[in-house]
Amino acid sequence: MSDSTFPIGMKLRHARKIKGMRLCDLADQVECSEGFLSKLENDKVKPSLQLLHRIVAVLETSISTLFSKTDDSIVSRAGTRQILHTSNIRPGEGVSLETLISPSKGHLLFGTIHIVSAGGGSSGTIIHEGEELGYVLEGELDLDVDGTEYHLMPGDSFFFPSRLPHGYRNPTDKETRVLWVNTPPTF
Amino acid sequence: MSDSTFPIGMKLRHARKIKGMRLCDLADQVECSEGFLSKLENDKVKPSLQLLHRIVAVLETSISTLFSKTDDSIVSRAGTRQILHTSNIRPGEGVSLETLISPSKGHLLFGTIHIVSAGGGSSGTIIHEGEELGYVLEGELDLDVDGTEYHLMPGDSFFFPSRLPHGYRNPTDKETRVLWVNTPPTF
DNA sequence: CTTATTGGTCAAGTTACTTGACCAAGGGAA
DNA sequence: TTCCCTTGGTCAAGTAACTTGACCAATAAG
Numbered sequence: 001m002s003d004s005t006f007p008i009g010m011k012l013r014h015a016r017k018i019k020g021m022r023l024c025d026l027a028d029q030v031e032c033s034e035g036f037l038s039k040l041e042n043d044k045v046k047p048s049l050q051l052l053h054r055i056v057a058v059l060e061t062s063i064s065t066l067f068s069k070t071d072d073s074i075v076s077r078a079g080t081r082q083i084l085h086t087s088n089i090r091p092g093e094g095v096s097l098e099t100l101i102s103p104s105k106g107h108l109l110f111g112t113i114h115i116v117s118a119g120g121g122s123s124g125t126i127i128h129e130g131e132e133l134g135y136v137l138e139g140e141l142d143l144d145v146d147g148t149e150y151h152l153m154p155g156d157s158f159f160f161p162s163r164l165p166h167g168y169r170n171p172t173d174k175e176t177r178v179l180w181v182n183t184p185p186t187f
Numbered sequence: 188m189s190d191s192t193f194p195i196g197m198k199l200r201h202a203r204k205i206k207g208m209r210l211c212d213l214a215d216q217v218e219c220s221e222g223f224l225s226k227l228e229n230d231k232v233k234p235s236l237q238l239l240h241r242i243v244a245v246l247e248t249s250i251s252t253l254f255s256k257t258d259d260s261i262v263s264r265a266g267t268r269q270i271l272h273t274s275n276i277r278p279g280e281g282v283s284l285e286t287l288i289s290p291s292k293g294h295l296l297f298g299t300i301h302i303v304s305a306g307g308g309s310s311g312t313i314i315h316e317g318e319e320l321g322y323v324l325e326g327e328l329d330l331d332v333d334g335t336e337y338h339l340m341p342g343d344s345f346f347f348p349s350r351l352p353h354g355y356r357n358p359t360d361k362e363t364r365v366l367w368v369n370t371p372p373t374f
Numbered sequence: 375c376t377t378a379t380t381g382g383t384c385a386a387g388t389t390a391c392t393t394g395a396c397c398a399a400g401g402g403a404a
Numbered sequence: 405t406t407c408c409c410t411t412g413g414t415c416a417a418g419t420a421a422c423t424t425g426a427c428c429a430a431t432a433a434g
Contacts, residue, residue: 010317014370017295023422033383038423048381074332078342100344101320108370109296109318111346131296133288135366137324145261155265157287159298179322181368183295209390220414225392235412 008066009043014108015059016041018130018183029058076100083115094120094170100179109181114168116141116176121169130162130183139176143168195253196230198269202246203228205271205284216245247272263287270302281307287366301355301365303328308356317349319369326363329356 016026023041027034032051039045040055047055049063056063084097100111116139134143135157143150146164151171160166162182170176203213210228214221219238226232227242234242236250243250252269263286271284281304288298303326321330322344330337333351338358347353349369357363 014295022420034421035384035423035425036382038421042423044424045381051381074335074347075330075337075339075343075345078340078344100322101346109320109346109368111320111322111344111368133296133298133368135287135298143262148261150262152262153265156262157265157298158262159288159296160261179366181296181298181320183370210392211390221390222392222415223413225390229392231393232412238412 006067007043009041011061011066011108012055012059013041014183015056015061019059026055026058030054081113094118095122108183110183111179111181113137114176114178114180116168116170116178118170118173118175122167131159132162132166133157133159133181135179137177137179139170139174140172141168141176141178142171193254194230196228198248198253199242199246200228201269201286202248202271206246213242213245217241268300282309295370296368297370298366298368300324301363301367303355303357303363303365305357305360305362309354317370318346319349319353319367320344320346321368322366324364324366326357326361327359328363328365329358331355 016023021029023034023037027037030037030051031054036045036047037055040047052063052066056066082099084099085095094117096115096117098113098115100113101109114134121142136152136154138154140154141152143152143158143166145158145160145166150158152158168178203210210221210224214224217224217238218241223232223234224242227234239250239253243253248269248271255267255269268285268287271286272281281302283302283304285300285302286298287300288296301321308329323339323341325341327341328339330339330345330353332345332347332353337345339345355365
């Protein structure tokens with residue numbers, strides 16, 4: 001039973017929740033039984049590779065993501081974290097990401113510190129599934145969610161479903177740092 | 188019915204969930220019916236002030252907190268947030284939770300600021316499903332995860348699967364504030 | 375050809391919450 | 405007083421979503 005079973009249940013459940021599906025919805029689309037999916041999400045059965053394939057297809061994730069080892073460095077120290085510059089990827093945005101959780105996929109949570117330089121901001125309002133939670137550590141931020149703009153000061157926080165179109169900008173001439181957590185990386 | 192009823196239902200539900208109580212548990216302690224509490228949390232009835240008093244006593248919140256205006260669901264401002272006291276923790280070991288996410292059902296993310304008073308901390312290492320992410324805003328924290336202790340300073344962060352036994356303590360004589368996000372909301 | 379094991383199905387059970395029917399107590403107005 | 409009506413509840417049946425146990429077809433092994 002529970003020999004060397006890799007615990008993918010929780011990840012599957014999360015992937016399903018992200019899509020707002022019930023077990024019966026998923027069972028419907030995957031064409032298997034609801035009960036089996038329940039047992040699967042509770043790590044009480046092992047699925048066939050074929051079935052698993054159909055499941056990850058519907059949930060829009062991948063088997064490799066599912067089985068990737070979740071990084072176990074528990075604590076990350078201030079100043080020691082990997083910093084990614086989005087301008088290396090898409091030029092001219094002036095946003096850096098300090099990774100709180102090593103983005104080794106398969107996590108349910110994803111956390112970064114958005115370091116938004118003066119005048120910088122996000123570009124394309126990315127719309128995806130999941131939820132976003134943020135907390136302004138330092139500086140100010142103009143956050144635009146679903147057409148409404150919010151001016152945030154240190155200590156303010158925000159929360160919204162990722163499906164709402166959203167973007168942000170730092171209107172000041174000082175750097176802004178925002179702790180940003182969202183559900184899953186979708187890698 | 189829904190005339191000028193201030194919507195306290197969700198806040199009550201949230202306060203209850205924080206304490207890990209079911210409707211029947213609360214009904215038991217408050218000495219009223221489960222059904223009435225359900226309707227109350229769904230803003231379908233108005234309670235007597237007496238009953239409400241007993242409820243907030245058990246949930247360790249206050250009527251004034253309950254009726255304080257929570258602004259828009261997306262942004263919550265520093266200093267305006269609901270504060271809950273956890274007391275399934277040993278008495279006198281002050282930990283308060285400042286809720287970042289205005290309580291609503293079905294969220295994937297749950298975020299609070301743990302305000303740990305000098306010498307305070309969690310007691311029973313609670314084990315549940317999901318993942319935990321934290322960031323020390325201010326003060327210091329001794330975090331114990333799966334038998335290993337970490338001493339955290341401001342700006343340090345941590346991340347671990349909730350299934351690992353964990354607890355924390357503030358070893359200093361200054362208040363510590365930790366931004367804490369987890370998934371799923373404590374059920 | 376038996377006998378086990380694997381990968382499932384199906385329907386009954388459980389949990390936690392919700393809802394509708396009802397009811398006792400108090401407070402006017404006639 | 406009696407009648408009615410609102411308020412603040414109770415109680416038990418209903419429901420949504422998940423879980424579990426019994427079982428079964430199709431290989432695989434002896």
